[in-house]
Amino acid sequence: MARVCEISGKRPRVGNNVSHANNKTKRRFYPNLQTKRFFIPEENKWVTLKVSAKVIKTINLKGISAVIKEARQKGTLTANI
DSSP states (O other): OOOOOTTTOOOOEEEEEEOTTOOEEEEEEOOOEEEEEEEETTTTEEEEEEEEHHHHHHHHHHOHHHHHHHHHHHTOOOSOO
């Protein structure tokens, strides 16, 4: 499964490892993804999502329904909700 947040669309970024001798080699910066279950009261069901830690904080602040609605409007929602 891809390392992509199902709500925000965050994906790995590319950068460099830089040694003490200033040698540069490619590396990847991965998003902090967590698999978490959320209860959607409007639909009375549980959904399991692979989301970033930032999105978990946003869900705690705004609520799962509002966050899913915003993601649908932006077009970043990849989960089948």
